[in-house]
Amino acid sequence: MPNNEIIAAVRKELTHLKDDKTIGQYQRFFKEEVKFYGVKTGLVEKMAGVFFAQVKPLGKKETFKLCEELLKSGYSEESFIACNWSYRFHTEYEPEDFYTFERWVKTYVTNWATCDTLCNHTIGALVEQYPQFIENLKDWAKSDSRWVKRAAAVTLIIPAKRGKFLKDILVIADTLLLDKDDLVQKGYGWLLKDASIKNQEEIFNYVMKNKKVMPRTALRYAIERMPEDLKRQAMSK
Numbered sequence: 692m693p694n695n696e697i698i699a700a701v702r703k704e705l706t707h708l709k710d711d712k713t714i715g716q717y718q719r720f721f722k723e724e725v726k727f728y729g730v731k732t733g734l735v736e737k738m739a740g741v742f743f744a745q746v747k748p749l750g751k752k753e754t755f756k757l758c759e760e761l762l763k764s765g766y767s768e769e770s771f772i773a774c775n776w777s778y779r780f781h782t783e784y785e786p787e788d789f790y791t792f793e794r795w796v797k798t799y800v801t802n803w804a805t806c807d808t809l810c811n812h813t814i815g816a817l818v819e820q821y822p823q824f825i826e827n828l829k830d831w832a833k834s835d836s837r838w839v840k841r842a843a844a845v846t847l848i849i850p851a852k853r854g855k856f857l858k859d860i861l862v863i864a865d866t867l868l869l870d871k872d873d874l875v876q877k878g879y880g881w882l883l884k885d886a887s888i889k890n891q892e893e894i895f896n897y898v899m900k901n902k903k904v905m906p907r908t909a910l911r912y913a914i915e916r917m918p919e920d921l922k923r924q925a926m927s928k
Contacts, residue, residue: 694760697745698757698761701769701772702769704738705730705735705738709729710730711729713729714727717729717767721802721804723801723802725767725802725804726765728766728767728768730768736775739775740775747779751783751788754780755777757773757776758773759799761773763799767805770804771804771808773809774808774809774813777792777809777813781817781820784817786823788817789818789821789827792813792814792817795809796809796810797839803874806845810841810845810846810848811848814842815845815849816849818847818850819849819850822856825859828847828859828863829843829863829866831843832866833866837872837875840867841875841877841878842878843863843866843867844867844878844879844882845878847860847863851882851886852885852888854886854888854890860882863879863882864879864882864883864897868904869906870906873906873908876906876908877912879909883897883898884912884915891916895914897913898913898914899925902925910925911926
Protein backbone atom coordinates (compact mmCIF):
# COMPACT_ATOMS: atom_id res chain seq x y z
CA MET A 692 0.00 0.00 0.00
CA PRO A 693 1.48 3.43 -0.95
CA ASN A 694 2.40 5.79 1.88
CA ASN A 695 -0.43 8.25 1.23
CA GLU A 696 -2.96 5.41 1.31
CA ILE A 697 -1.61 4.19 4.67
CA ILE A 698 -1.96 7.69 6.15
CA ALA A 699 -5.48 8.00 4.71
CA ALA A 700 -6.45 4.59 6.14
CA VAL A 701 -5.12 5.55 9.60
CA ARG A 702 -7.11 8.77 9.58
CA LYS A 703 -10.25 7.04 8.35
CA GLU A 704 -10.02 4.52 11.20
CA LEU A 705 -9.41 7.24 13.80
CA THR A 706 -12.42 9.15 12.52
CA HIS A 707 -14.50 5.97 12.74
CA LEU A 708 -13.44 5.34 16.35
CA LYS A 709 -13.78 8.89 17.67
CA ASP A 710 -15.97 9.69 20.65
CA ASP A 711 -16.93 13.27 21.59
CA LYS A 712 -17.02 12.39 25.29
CA THR A 713 -13.38 11.25 25.13
CA ILE A 714 -12.33 14.58 23.61
CA GLY A 715 -13.68 16.43 26.65
CA GLN A 716 -12.00 14.03 29.04
CA TYR A 717 -8.61 14.47 27.36
CA GLN A 718 -8.64 18.26 27.02
CA ARG A 719 -8.86 18.79 30.78
CA PHE A 720 -5.34 17.37 31.17
CA PHE A 721 -3.84 20.17 29.06
CA LYS A 722 -3.46 23.90 29.57
CA GLU A 723 -2.95 24.53 25.87
CA GLU A 724 -5.41 23.65 23.13
CA VAL A 725 -4.66 20.14 21.83
CA LYS A 726 -6.21 18.53 18.76
CA PHE A 727 -7.91 15.19 19.37
CA TYR A 728 -10.06 12.84 17.38
CA GLY A 729 -11.32 11.53 20.70
CA VAL A 730 -10.15 7.90 20.58
CA LYS A 731 -9.27 6.07 23.80
CA THR A 732 -5.56 5.39 24.24
CA GLY A 733 -6.01 1.61 24.38
CA LEU A 734 -7.75 1.64 21.01
CA VAL A 735 -5.06 3.87 19.48
CA GLU A 736 -2.32 1.56 20.77
CA LYS A 737 -4.07 -1.48 19.35
CA MET A 738 -4.61 0.30 16.05
CA ALA A 739 -0.94 1.30 15.85
CA GLY A 740 0.02 -2.37 16.15
CA VAL A 741 -2.44 -3.50 13.48
CA PHE A 742 -1.27 -0.88 10.98
CA PHE A 743 2.38 -1.55 11.77
CA ALA A 744 2.00 -4.93 10.06
CA GLN A 745 1.55 -2.96 6.82
CA VAL A 746 4.24 -0.42 7.64
CA LYS A 747 7.07 -2.68 8.81
CA PRO A 748 7.92 -4.09 5.33
CA LEU A 749 8.56 -0.52 4.14
CA GLY A 750 11.60 -0.34 6.43
CA LYS A 751 12.82 2.26 8.88
CA LYS A 752 13.46 5.14 6.48
CA GLU A 753 10.02 5.05 4.86
CA THR A 754 8.31 4.47 8.20
CA PHE A 755 9.99 7.56 9.63
CA LYS A 756 8.56 9.55 6.69
CA LEU A 757 5.11 8.26 7.61
CA CYS A 758 5.72 9.16 11.25
CA GLU A 759 6.62 12.70 10.27
CA GLU A 760 3.40 13.04 8.26
CA LEU A 761 1.41 11.94 11.28
CA LEU A 762 3.29 14.30 13.60
CA LYS A 763 2.65 17.22 11.23
CA SER A 764 -1.10 16.90 11.70
CA GLY A 765 -0.93 17.99 15.34
CA TYR A 766 -3.53 15.39 16.34
CA SER A 767 -2.64 13.65 19.60
CA GLU A 768 -3.68 10.20 18.37
CA GLU A 769 -1.64 10.53 15.17
CA SER A 770 1.38 11.62 17.20
CA PHE A 771 0.94 8.60 19.46
CA ILE A 772 0.95 6.27 16.44
CA ALA A 773 4.04 8.00 15.06
CA CYS A 774 5.87 7.51 18.38
CA ASN A 775 4.74 3.89 18.53
CA TRP A 776 6.00 3.11 15.03
CA SER A 777 9.32 4.92 15.42
CA TYR A 778 10.07 3.03 18.65
CA ARG A 779 9.31 -0.33 17.01
CA PHE A 780 12.47 0.19 14.95
CA HIS A 781 14.67 0.77 18.03
CA THR A 782 16.84 -2.28 17.28
CA GLU A 783 17.77 -0.65 13.96
CA TYR A 784 18.62 2.83 15.25
CA GLU A 785 21.78 4.46 13.94
CA PRO A 786 23.47 7.61 15.27
CA GLU A 787 22.13 9.81 12.45
CA ASP A 788 18.57 8.99 13.52
CA PHE A 789 19.09 11.28 16.50
CA TYR A 790 18.93 14.32 14.21
CA THR A 791 15.62 13.17 12.75
CA PHE A 792 14.18 12.83 16.25
CA GLU A 793 15.65 16.15 17.32
CA ARG A 794 13.89 17.82 14.39
CA TRP A 795 10.62 16.21 15.43
CA VAL A 796 10.97 17.55 18.97
CA LYS A 797 11.79 21.07 17.83
CA THR A 798 9.17 21.19 15.06
CA TYR A 799 6.17 19.09 16.05
CA VAL A 800 6.04 18.72 19.84
CA THR A 801 3.45 21.13 21.23
CA ASN A 802 2.20 19.40 24.39
CA TRP A 803 3.50 17.28 27.26
CA ALA A 804 1.88 14.04 26.06
CA THR A 805 3.64 14.00 22.69
CA CYS A 806 6.86 15.17 24.34
CA ASP A 807 6.84 12.37 26.89
CA THR A 808 5.73 9.59 24.54
CA LEU A 809 8.36 10.45 21.94
CA CYS A 810 11.17 11.07 24.42
CA ASN A 811 10.62 8.28 26.96
CA HIS A 812 10.74 5.57 24.34
CA THR A 813 11.97 6.53 20.86
CA ILE A 814 14.64 9.08 21.80
CA GLY A 815 15.44 7.51 25.15
CA ALA A 816 16.19 4.17 23.50
CA LEU A 817 18.48 5.82 20.96
CA VAL A 818 20.39 7.82 23.58
CA GLU A 819 20.81 4.72 25.71
CA GLN A 820 22.40 2.99 22.69
CA TYR A 821 24.47 6.04 21.71
CA PRO A 822 25.26 7.95 24.95
CA GLN A 823 27.32 10.55 23.10
CA PHE A 824 24.01 12.32 22.41
CA ILE A 825 23.57 13.14 26.10
CA GLU A 826 25.73 16.18 25.29
CA ASN A 827 22.99 17.26 22.86
CA LEU A 828 20.39 16.83 25.61
CA LYS A 829 22.44 19.19 27.79
CA ASP A 830 22.15 21.76 25.01
CA TRP A 831 18.39 21.13 24.81
CA ALA A 832 18.17 22.06 28.49
CA LYS A 833 19.37 25.57 27.56
CA SER A 834 16.66 26.05 24.92
CA ASP A 835 14.06 28.82 24.95
CA SER A 836 11.38 26.22 24.20
CA ARG A 837 9.54 24.67 27.14
CA TRP A 838 9.11 21.43 25.17
CA VAL A 839 12.77 21.11 24.23
CA LYS A 840 13.76 21.77 27.84
CA ARG A 841 11.28 19.18 29.11
CA ALA A 842 12.54 16.77 26.44
CA ALA A 843 16.09 17.13 27.78
CA ALA A 844 14.91 15.68 31.07
CA VAL A 845 12.28 13.12 30.13
CA THR A 846 14.46 11.47 27.46
CA LEU A 847 16.55 9.99 30.29
CA ILE A 848 13.65 8.70 32.43
CA ILE A 849 14.02 5.01 31.57
CA PRO A 850 17.84 4.93 31.79
CA ALA A 851 17.50 6.79 35.11
CA LYS A 852 15.32 3.99 36.49
CA ARG A 853 18.20 1.61 35.73
CA GLY A 854 20.70 3.78 37.56
CA LYS A 855 22.41 5.06 34.41
CA PHE A 856 23.87 8.47 33.58
CA LEU A 857 23.57 9.93 37.09
CA LYS A 858 26.25 12.61 36.62
CA ASP A 859 24.65 13.75 33.36
CA ILE A 860 21.19 13.77 34.94
CA LEU A 861 22.44 16.09 37.67
CA VAL A 862 24.01 18.40 35.09
CA ILE A 863 20.67 18.65 33.27
CA ALA A 864 18.86 19.20 36.59
CA ASP A 865 21.32 22.00 37.41
CA THR A 866 20.56 23.71 34.11
CA LEU A 867 16.79 23.46 34.63
CA LEU A 868 16.87 24.04 38.39
CA LEU A 869 15.42 27.57 38.49
CA ASP A 870 13.19 27.32 35.43
CA LYS A 871 9.85 29.05 36.05
CA ASP A 872 7.79 26.82 33.75
CA ASP A 873 5.88 24.24 35.78
CA LEU A 874 5.98 21.69 32.93
CA VAL A 875 9.77 21.95 32.87
CA GLN A 876 9.86 21.68 36.68
CA LYS A 877 7.69 18.57 36.56
CA GLY A 878 9.93 17.12 33.83
CA TYR A 879 13.21 17.39 35.71
CA GLY A 880 11.52 16.55 39.01
CA TRP A 881 10.24 13.33 37.42
CA LEU A 882 13.76 12.58 36.17
CA LEU A 883 15.21 13.02 39.66
CA LYS A 884 12.42 10.89 41.15
CA ASP A 885 13.18 7.97 38.86
CA ALA A 886 16.94 8.41 39.29
CA SER A 887 16.31 7.97 43.03
CA ILE A 888 15.21 4.35 42.47
CA LYS A 889 18.86 3.26 42.16
CA ASN A 890 20.60 6.36 43.51
CA GLN A 891 18.46 7.49 46.44
CA GLU A 892 21.30 8.89 48.55
CA GLU A 893 22.74 10.97 45.71
CA ILE A 894 19.36 12.38 44.71
CA PHE A 895 18.42 13.12 48.32
CA ASN A 896 21.71 14.95 48.81
CA TYR A 897 21.09 16.91 45.61
CA VAL A 898 17.62 17.93 46.78
CA MET A 899 18.88 18.94 50.23
CA LYS A 900 21.65 21.02 48.69
CA ASN A 901 19.21 22.85 46.41
CA LYS A 902 15.92 22.84 48.31
CA LYS A 903 16.09 26.53 49.23
CA VAL A 904 15.97 27.53 45.57
CA MET A 905 14.33 24.51 43.88
CA PRO A 906 10.70 25.23 42.93
CA ARG A 907 8.34 23.28 45.22
CA THR A 908 6.76 21.55 42.22
CA ALA A 909 10.09 20.06 41.17
CA LEU A 910 11.03 19.22 44.76
CA ARG A 911 7.79 17.34 45.41
CA TYR A 912 8.22 15.30 42.26
CA ALA A 913 11.88 14.55 43.06
CA ILE A 914 11.18 13.08 46.52
CA GLU A 915 8.00 11.19 45.65
CA ARG A 916 9.64 7.73 45.83
CA MET A 917 11.60 8.41 49.01
CA PRO A 918 10.79 7.17 52.54
CA GLU A 919 8.61 9.43 54.68
CA ASP A 920 11.46 10.54 56.95
CA LEU A 921 13.51 11.76 53.99
CA LYS A 922 10.47 13.49 52.51
CA ARG A 923 9.95 15.37 55.78
CA GLN A 924 13.57 16.51 55.83
CA ALA A 925 13.38 17.67 52.23
CA MET A 926 10.12 19.58 52.76
CA SER A 927 11.14 21.24 56.03
CA LYS A 928 11.99 24.94 55.92
